Amino acid sequence: MSIGLMSDIYMFVLAxxxxxxxxxxxxxxxxxxxxxxxxxxHGIIIIGAxxxxxxxxxxxxxxxxxxxxxxxxxxVVGGYSLTDRMLQMFRGRPAPARVDxxxxxxDMAS
Amino acid sequence: MTAISITIGxxxxxxxxxxxxxxxxxNSPATARAGSRLSWLGMIIAVAAxxxxxxxxxxxxxxxxxxxAAGGLAGAATGLVMACRVKMxxxxxxxxxxxxxxxxxxxxxxxxxxxxxxxxxxxxxxTMIATVLDVLIGPVxxxxxxxxxxxxQGWISASPVRFPGSRLLTIVLTVIGLGGSCYLLAGNDSAPxxxxxxxxxxxxxxxxxxxxxxxxxxVVVALLNACTGIAVAVAGFxxxxxxxxxxxxxxxxxxxxxxxxxxRAMNRSVVNIMIGGFGTGNAAAASxxxxxxxxxVRRLSAEDAAIQLAYxxxxxxxxxxxxxxxQAQHEAAELAAQLQAHxxxxxxxxxPVAGRMPGHMNVLLAEASVPYTDLREMDEANPEFPTxxxxxxxxxxxxxxxxxxxxxxxxxGMPILNVDQAKSIIVIKRSMGHGYAGIDNELYTNPKTGxxxxxxxxxxSDIISAVKALVPR
Numbered sequence: 001m002s003i004g005l006m007s008d009i010y011m012f013v014l015a016x017x018x019x020x021x022x023x024x025x026x027x028x029x030x031x032x033x034x035x036x037x038x039x040x041x042h043g044i045i046i047i048g049a050x051x052x053x054x055x056x057x058x059x060x061x062x063x064x065x066x067x068x069x070x071x072x073x074x075x076v077v078g079g080y081s082l083t084d085r086m087l088q089m090f091r092g093r094p095a096p097a098r099v100d101x102x103x104x105x106x107d108m109a110s
Numbered sequence: 111m112t113a114i115s116i117t118i119g120x121x122x123x124x125x126x127x128x129x130x131x132x133x134x135x136x137n138s139p140a141t142a143r144a145g146s147r148l149s150w151l152g153m154i155i156a157v158a159a160x161x162x163x164x165x166x167x168x169x170x171x172x173x174x175x176x177x178x179a180a181g182g183l184a185g186a187a188t189g190l191v192m193a194c195r196v197k198m199x200x201x202x203x204x205x206x207x208x209x210x211x212x213x214x215x216x217x218x219x220x221x222x223x224x225x226x227x228x229x230x231x232x233x234x235x236x237t238m239i240a241t242v243l244d245v246l247i248g249p250v251x252x253x254x255x256x257x258x259x260x261x262x263q264g265w266i267s268a269s270p271v272r273f274p275g276s277r278l279l280t281i282v283l284t285v286i287g288l289g290g291s292c293y294l295l296a297g298n299d300s301a302p303x304x305x306x307x308x309x310x311x312x313x314x315x316x317x318x319x320x321x322x323x324x325x326x327x328x329v330v331v332a333l334l335n336a337c338t339g340i341a342v343a344v345a346g347f348x349x350x351x352x353x354x355x356x357x358x359x360x361x362x363x364x365x366x367x368x369x370x371x372x373x374r375a376m377n378r379s380v381v382n383i384m385i386g387g388f389g390t391g392n393a394a395a396a397s398x399x400x401x402x403x404x405x406x407v408r409r410l411s412a413e414d415a416a417i418q419l420a421y422x423x424x425x426x427x428x429x430x431x432x433x434x435x436x437q438a439q440h441e442a443a444e445l446a447a448q449l450q451a452h453x454x455x456x457x458x459x460x461x462p463v464a465g466r467m468p469g470h471m472n473v474l475l476a477e478a479s480v481p482y483t484d485l486r487e488m489d490e491a492n493p494e495f496p497t498x499x500x501x502x503x504x505x506x507x508x509x510x511x512x513x514x515x516x517x518x519x520x521x522x523g524m525p526i527l528n529v530d531q532a533k534s535i536i537v538i539k540r541s542m543g544h545g546y547a548g549i550d551n552e553l554y555t556n557p558k559t560g561x562x563x564x565x566x567x568x569x570x571s572d573i574i575s576a577v578k579a580l581v582p583r
Binding site for chain 1: 190192481
């Protein structure tokens with residue numbers, strides 16, 4: 001087994017542990033954006049498409065690389081756009097202005 | 111190692127650090143968007159580094175550039191259009207499609223590597239292991255995710271689809287896939303066998319997801335997400351790239367955690383769900399029986415409900431799948447804002463499985479401009495119920511059933527929202543129909559509970575107008 005493969009395996013296992021630690025702390029309220037964001041991260045496969053295209057020499061190789069680039073492009077751009085679109089909707093409470101202490105609720109109670 | 115390749119390697123590392131920090135920033139809604147942008151930045155520098163690398167090495171042909179640019183740009187445009195057009199209720203299907211193409215890309219890259227090496231120098235053993243893993247996992251996630259998306263969208267029946275011998279077919283496909291893989295691993299660079307393995311894996315993805323009911327799709331989507339992550343990491347082994355390995359591993363971890371969380375919240379084991387046949391999709395719609403025909407329940411009108419709500423000082427709204435199905439999130443948000451304007455404390459208590467994917471209900475309510483501070487998770491909301499004057503349950507069923515606390519029922523052990531501890535309870539529901547667990551909800555016959563039989567959207571609108579009539583302002 002080469003040193004390269006060994007360090008790849010180290011990297012893989014440690015990254016899973018880091019991911020587990022970091023992601024356990026994400027609140028349930030953000031689980032859908034989290035899934036979309038992690039979806040976007042696996043769009044990193046686009047690097048594979050780039051390298052695949054650089055090494056292709058046959059017709060089959062070009063078709064495979066082009067299709068991989070298409071899929072990965074959807075994955076990356078779609079994933080990040082959708083995540084951002086969702087997260088921009090999560091807003092804090094606007095400055096409290098409408099609620100006054102002598103609200104209707106008390107009028108009704110009296 | 112030249113200066114260029116060292117720089118490129120370090121940029122990949124930087125990108126991976128960006129991904130980890132980005133996921134860390136997602137631990138709060140206040141910082142999540144910054145995190146997502148950081149992750150995007152990491153992706154851009156990683157792609158730039160990869161492009162710089164191939165320019166520097168000069169191995170890419172003109173045709174290579176053309177297919178790369180055409181494919182990448184077309185993909186980017188497609189992804190952008192899909193992400194911008196999708197309605198928030200349809201997010202699960204689109205996430206599932208993005209997941210499918212990620213898995214598909216991983217498989218295509220492994221196949222490309224295989225054809226190139228098989229035609230030339232032959233395939234080294236460790237590359238073959240990774241290649242075989244990718245042509246197994248990639249196509250399964252590709253076809254499985256597309257079927258899941260079809261079920262979520264309603265193009266494919268959400269109820270479990272089975273035919274005689276379907277389980278046998280799954281077993282046969284597994285045997286073909288694994289047998290072919292072993293043949294390849296034994297050192298035979300056979301393209302026909304590779305194609306057979308790919309076809310078996312594609313078919314396996316279909317037969318795996320078809321028998322699973324629509325209600326279980328959140329778990330399936332999360333699990334397939336984890337699989338894509340692993341497929342991408344394995345592709346990283348094939349082309350020896352750390353960014354892919356780390357990115358893929360992070361996704362694998364996230365998908366794995368969500369799968370287990372969802373399964374636990376549904377009170378099912380992952381194995382039980384994957385074997386399929388329990389979650390029967392549109393059960394709620396199918397069981398539109400005569401509203402409350404025989405059960406001894408107390409009925410409420412919109413006016414009764416409005417009076418209870420308007421005179422409360424603390425109201426907890428419990429939204430469920432029925433609210434999402436009726437697209438009533440805007441009405442729910444409006445009612446909450448209306449009551450808050452009258453000085454009433456109002457927040458939403460959200461069960462982990464509310465919606466069609468993990469956390470989906472939060473997105474729907476956020477879209478309806480509910481501030482995230484009003485969205486409470488189950489553990490945070492449960493201690494609040496005993497002091498709530500009214501718990502308003504909209505389209506939620508099994509997750510509020512107190513029978514879950516006793517052993518011996520279909521929902522036993524399932525984590526529930528303690529709605530029955532509120533001082534009074536209003537349930538908006540179309541009928542007395544059962545939830546996915548298929549049992550009566552004891553909450554409905556509780557003397558504190560009033561049932562308002564209506565569609566979630568129409569019912570909430572009626573209550574909003576009734577409150578307005580009661581307290582004009």
